Amino acid sequence: MFKRLLPLALAAVVATTAGCGFQVGDVGTPLTNAPTMKPGPNTGAPNAGDPPPAPVQTAPPAPGAHFSDADVTKEIGDAVQVIDTYWSTHWSEFFTGSYTPPRVVGAYQADDPHRPSCGGQLAEAFNAYYCIPEDYIAWDFQLMREGYAQGDAWIYLVIAHEWAHAVQNRLQVNLVAEANELQADCLAGAVLWGAKNDGVLEWEEGDTTEIGTALSAFGDDYAWTDPTAHGDAIQRVTAFGQGRTEGVRGCLAQD
Numbered sequence: 001m002f003k004r005l006l007p008l009a010l011a012a013v014v015a016t017t018a019g020c021g022f023q024v025g026d027v028g029t030p031l032t033n034a035p036t037m038k039p040g041p042n043t044g045a046p047n048a049g050d051p052p053p054a055p056v057q058t059a060p061p062a063p064g065a066h067f068s069d070a071d072v073t074k075e076i077g078d079a080v081q082v083i084d085t086y087w088s089t090h091w092s093e094f095f096t097g098s099y100t101p102p103r104v105v106g107a108y109q110a111d112d113p114h115r116p117s118c119g120g121q122l123a124e125a126f127n128a129y130y131c132i133p134e135d136y137i138a139w140d141f142q143l144m145r146e147g148y149a150q151g152d153a154w155i156y157l158v159i160a161h162e163w164a165h166a167v168q169n170r171l172q173v174n175l176v177a178e179a180n181e182l183q184a185d186c187l188a189g190a191v192l193w194g195a196k197n198d199g200v201l202e203w204e205e206g207d208t209t210e211i212g213t214a215l216s217a218f219g220d221d222y223a224w225t226d227p228t229a230h231g232d233a234i235q236r237v238t239a240f241g242q243g244r245t246e247g248v249r250g251c252l253a254q255d
């Protein structure tokens, strides 16, 4: 099962409320803005000064088990820290320039009239997205809750995927795959398995199985899992697995 280890010391990611903006960016939005980052040499320099993290075991929910909204919220906070830590630690192994995280607007309720908007469009039910013009990520709390009922791995997938869209938006356009949704799943696999290699997260085969099951179960019922926009469950899990085996570089478009 899935077990989290305490992440390394982190800068807190500040959640802020969204203002208005432009287009919600999760569904096949072309990334045509000017690139600012170029691939750098792989230094492979380990972060030797960091102390080893102290292991902390979570109690992941079994399918159908009772859990509270607070459990979901805590898991979201942990996932944000793990993913931000991965990118801030490893960015310079892959890219030039400094890493800057997206803003984390985080959870919204789809019936809240004051939920985030992007480009004047209010956030959708059962979706998670990266808002390109405002550089923030957000997700419907119910999408997280429903996925968490299948296992806590879901929350890590959703956040790592949206974070990957923010990363895509920081890259030279030639590094961004045309199939940018599958590339985001690939990068999610690279990050979560990479965090496991760093000793920050314990990610196991069962966790990948768990997200495949959830992707299949939700299908086109949910915006975030709509196969026409994102690929089907098999394609998505395959892309995630490619990220595991090939890492961040293996997810980048080749030209």
Ligand SMILES: [Zn+2]
Pocket (backbone or CB within 6 Å): 026, 027, 161, 162, 165, 181, 184
């Ligand atoms: Zn996406």
